[in-house]
Amino acid sequence: MKARALFFGLLVTCLLGQDLSKLPDWARIEAAAALKETPPQEANAWVLFMRHEVAYTGAGEVRKRTLRLVKVLTERGLGEGKFRLFSLGSRAEKIRSLKGWNLRPDGEVVQLSRKDVEVVDTDTHGTITTFYATEAEISRVAIGSLLAFESEEVCQAPMGPVDWVYLAEIEPVRRWEMTFGKKEGWFTDLKEVEARIEPRHWEAWGIAQERLPGGAIAASGIAPLPKDEKAHPHLINVLPRVELRFLDPKLSTAPSCASWDSFASWIFEHYRPAMISSKTIPLAGQSPKDALRTIYNWMSKELVYKQVYLTPERGWLPETCPEVVRKRFGDCKDHATCFLGEASGVGFDPCPVLCRIIDGVIEADQPVFPYVFNHVIAAVRLKETLGLPAEVETSQGRFLLVDSTDRFCTFGFLPSDHRNRRVLICTPTGAVWATVPASATMEPGLSIDLEGQVEVNGSVKAQIRLRETGNAIHLRQLALEHSTQQLRQWVIQHGFRLPPTGTLTDLSMGDPLDLEHPFEVRFTLTHPTGSVLQGKYLELVDWGLPGIPSPIQKPGVVRKLAVEMRANDALSLRAKWTFPHPVQPLLPVVQTDSPFRALTWQVLVEGASVRIVLDERRKDVWFDSERKAEGVAAQKEDRIFLQNLHEQGLRFRTDW
Template sequence: MLKRLLLVTLFFLSATGAAWAGDEAPAWLRQLADAPAQTYPKEIPAVVLLDDERVTIGDDGKIVTVHQYAVRILTREGRREARGQVDYLTDGTKKVRDFRAWLIRPNGVRKFDKKEDIADVAVVDNDIYNEIRFKAVAASDEADVGMVFGYESVTEERSVFTQFIHDFQDDLPVMVSRFTLTMPAGGRVESITFNHAKIEPSASGGTSTWELRDLPPFIKEPDQPAVTNQAPRVAVNYFPGSAPKTAESRSFSSWPEVSDWLYGLSDGQAAPTPALSTKAKELTTGVNDEFGRISAIGHYVQGVKYISIQTNLNKGGGYRPHAAGEVFTKSYGDCKDKANLMRSMLKAVGVNAFLVSIYAGDRSYVRNEWASPYQFNHCIVAVQVSDTLNSPMTVKHPKLGRLLIFDPTDPYTPLGDLPEEEQGSFALIVAGKDGDLVKVPQNAPDANLDNVIVEAEVQPDGSLKAKLTNEMTGQVGSSFRGLHASLPAPDFEKVINRWLTRGATGLQVSGITVKDEREKGILKLEVNIAVPSYAQLMQGRLMMINPSLVPRRSQVSVLQPTRKTPIEINAEAYTETFTFKLPAGFAVDELPEGVTLESAYGVYAMKCVATDTEVVVTRKLTLRPAVIPAENYGGVRRFFGQIGGAEQTPIVLVKK
C-alpha cells in the first residue's frame, strides 16, 4: 500500500515537470556532456560519466560530503537512470545542505532546484517508521537518448562511524568513479579493495583519492552471482591518530573490536523481564532435550511479527535492539529485536546465546579483511550448545565453544537449518571481546531434497489417476512451508493447481494435505490427481505417455546460446519415482533410454524399467553449489539440455 502510494506520487513528480528554466549547467557537467560519447553494446541503457564522492572530516568531527554524479542516456530504457537522490536523517544528525540537478538536452538545460522539482521521500519498506529520508529528482519523463543528467549534493553529518564504503559501480558501465577523503592533520587512513586488484590511493596532504576508470557494464543474465559480489568497492577506515578525536567517532581495526562495540550497544537490552521469563519457562516445561528446548523458544520467536522501526541511526540505533521485555509485550520487532528476544528468553531458561551480525541476500558479501559493522544488514542468533547436540548448523568457536546458528526472523526455516543465502556466509558473533567472525556452515545438497513419488494408473482411454507424495527437506521444504503458511487454503489450492496443470492439461486435484514435521525438518504434500486425457491415442493403436507428470519447481535457464557472465548453481537434490500401471490391452513398445550424466557441479541419472503390468521411471538430480565461469557455459547447457530431453521423451505403448 505504502509503496503504491509512493509510486503514484513519484509519477506526479515526474509528470508535472516544472518550469523550463533555461539555466546553464555547471562547468564540470558541461565538460562531461561535451566529451565524445563512447559506444557500448545496444542493450546497455546508460553510462555513468562521473561518480565522484568527496568526504571531508572537520576538526570537530563534522563530516561534509560532496557528491557529483553524471549519466548519459543511451537507450529509451536508460531514461530511468535520469534520477538522483541524497539521503538524510530526520533526527538532524545528517542534513542536506544543497541538492540540485540538471538535464542537458540538445536545445538547452533544464535545472532542478526548486521545491516543485525536488521530492522529499520517506524510505518505504517493511518499516512502520524509518528516520532515513531522501531528497530526490526524477527526470526520466523529460530525458531522452543522448541527453546527460547530472546532480550535485552536499550533506553534513555527525556520526559515530568513521568508516566509509564506496561502490565504484552498480550494473552500468562507468567512465570515472572516485572517492576522496580529506581528514584533519594527524589522521590516518587504511583501505581495503573488494572484487578488484588493490586500489592504492593517491595522497596529497591530508587528502586521499581512490579512483577507477572505464569500468565495463555488468550484463544481466539469469542465475548469475549478485553484482555486489562482482562490482569493485573500497572500504576506508579513518583513524584520528593525534588529531582531535570526537567522543563518539568509531573506527575498527579488528573483528573483536566490532563485536565489543555491538555487544555494548545490545547486551543491556537482553535482560529478561518476569513475564518474558515465565513464557520461556512455560515453553520449555516438559521438554527434556537440549535441541527441543531451543527449538520451542526459537519457534515462538519466529511467530513474533516482523515490524521495523528505525531511529537514532547515526548513533548506532540501527544496531541496538529494543529491550527484550518491550518486544515481548508488543509481540513485534525487527531482526535484531527478534534475535535479542530469543537470546533473552534462552537466558531465562539458563541457555547462553549471542547475537550474530550477518548479510542477508549475498553469502559472499561479508569479507574477513574489513572489520566493520557496515558489512551487515541482518541479525540472527548463535546458541551455545553441548557437544552431544547433533545439527549441521553448528560452528566451533575457540572461546565460546559450540554454537548453533539460527535465524528467528525467517518464520519458515526451522532450528537446525538456515536461509540459503546466509549459509556459507561470514558472520560476526557478538560476544564482547571474545566475539569474532565465523564462517556459517553450508548444507549438503541432499539436505535440500525435493522427493516426488507418483503412483498412477493409466486407462485405455488415456485418462490417468494418480497419487502424488512430495517430501521436502531443508530450504526446499522451508520455501514450500512459507507458501503454505502465507496463503489462505483456497489460494494455496490454486497455486498447487496451477503448478500441476503445467504438467498436464485439464488436470484436476483433490485431497490436498500438508504435513509439517517441523522438528524433523520435513514437509510432506499429498495430492490426488486425475487427468481426463493424459495419454495421446493415435488411431486406436499407439498410446504415447509423457513420463514427467510433475513439473519442476525450479530450473537452471539454459535457453540462451551463449553467456557472458558466470552461472551460479545452488545446492539442491531432486528425486522422482513415477510408477504407472499399464492400461488393459496395451504393452510397452518403446521406452526412453536411461541417461547418466556427471559434471563438476552435478550428477543426474534417469532409468525407465517396464514389466508386464507397470512402468517405473526414476530420476535423481544432485546439484552442488558452484559458480561456473561463462567460458564453461557450453558444458552447463549440454548438461541441463540433456536432462530436459531425457525427461520429455515419451513412453510408447502399443495395443496388443
C-alpha cells in the first residue's frame, strides 16, 4: 500500500508538470477537476470523462460526437492509447472526423496522425458484411499520460434513428454523460419527432441518475466490470446502458419504436414480399403437417447457414424464399422466410419471429428496441393442433414455431437454447409475445457405450460407441462440415484424452443428416499407460466421464454478479472394463442432485470385470443477486463432487 501511495504521489507530481492547456477545452476542464480526486484502487487506467452527443437531423439520420478522456495509471493501462469505432459502412454509417491527443507526463503532446489510423475488416469466418472497424492508436503513451479522443460519425441505420450505449468498462469511469437533440432550422421541421431516452440496469449497478438540462443524462463513479467472475448472466442483461430512440412519424424506411405493435407490424410488412413459395419442393397430396415436415427436412438437407450482407440493409431484411431456394444458403432471416414462403404455399399464415439466443435474454420490461434481438425464426398460425411439441398457445391463437437454422434439430422441436426464452411473433396486426416452454425444445444427449481391456503392462484398449441426440457435443456438425481428422480431434478433446503415443483407430459414423435417429460414431482407443498401478491401487484413464467444471469465482473476492448457467443435456455411460485379475472399486456408488446436475454412479464387479453405469443430467442454474454467494458455494460443492468422481471413480484396489 505504501508503494502505491508513493506511486500516486509521484504521478501527481508528474501531472503538475503537464500543461493541461495543450488539451482541447472539454478535456482540460475534466482533467483539472480530476486532479483534485483520488484515482480508484486497483485500476490500470481511469476514464475521466466519456460524453456522447447524439442529434437527429431527419430522414433517419443521426449524428454522433464522442469525447473520451483517460488517464493511464499503470503499465497495464497503456492499451488505452487505442480508440476503436465500429461502422456499418456504405451510406449507413460513416466517420466524419477522428482526433486524438496524448499529453505525456513530461509535458509533451503527441497528436493522432493519419498514419496512426487503420481500417480493419471485422468479418469472421463464413461471414461477409459491410462492417468494419476504424482503429486509432496514439503513439508514445506512458504511465501518467492523459489521452483525449474526439470522433464524429453520421449514421443512417436500417433499423432507424436509435442507439444504445453502455456505461461500464473494464476500467472505472469517473464521469459519463449523454446529450441528445434534433436539428431544427430553416430547412428542417422536426417538431413532431419525439426523443425517448431509457436508462437500464443503472440501479442494480449502483449508479445514480443525474438529469441535466435539455433532457441530457449523466452519472459519476461508475464501477468497472468485475474481473474473474464466470457463470454470470450475459452482460446485455447486467451492464448499465442507455437506449435512445428518435420517433419520427414521417420515417417509413425503418420500424417505428412507438410501440411493440407498430414495430412488429413493420417487420411483418417488410417480410411479406419475401414469404412467397418457390414451388420447387414437391408437396402435392401431403397433409398440412407432412408438408411442413417435408419443407423442413428439405431445408435441413439442402440449405447451409451463411451470412452474406453485401448492403447494410441485408443484415436486417431477408432474401425472398425463391431466391434462398435458388442460392441454397442464407442467414436466419433467409431460413425463416424460406420456410414461411413454402408454408404459405400450402395454406399456412406465415409470421416472422424475432428472438434472442445464446447471448442473454429479452427482459419482460424491455421497451421497444430493435437491437435486443439477435435471431429470427418462423411461426405458422394453426387452426388446430398438429400435435407437435413446438406449438405455443397465445392470446391471438396457436402457432407452430420453427427454427430451421439448426440442421440437426428434429422437425417439431426447437433447438435446445430456445427453452424458456421470450419470442416476438410479428403478425400483420401487431406483436404477440410468447415464452417457449422447455418441452418445445430438444434435450441434447450423449450416450457412451464402452468395452475395454486392461493389460498387465498397463496399456488399455477400448471399443467405443457414441450416440448423439441434438447438438450435445456437435458431432453431427463436425461430421458434415469438417474433416474426419477434425472429428478425431474433437472426440479426443471431449472426454477421451489420449497421450501422443495413444491411437484412435477404426473410426466410423452414421449419416449426420438422418434426424430420425441418434447420430452414431464408433472408434477404438489404445493408451499405452492407460492404467497405472501405484502400490495396491490401480488408476484407470477417465474416458467418458463428465468434465470437471472450472471455478466461477476467485477465492476471497466478493461476488458482484448473479450466478447463471444454461445447460440442460443428458449423458449416459455404460462401460465394461476387463482386468487381468479381479479388482475392487474405491467408489462403488455415489449420487448427487444439486442445483447444477443430477448424477448417479455405480460400479458393479463381475469376476475380473467391472460394469460402470453413469447417468447425468445438467440443469439450468439461476441464483439472483440476493443469492449469488449461495450460487458460488453450490458450484464449488458441485466441482468438488466431480473432482472426487474423477479421482476415486476409476481407482481400484488390487490384490495382485
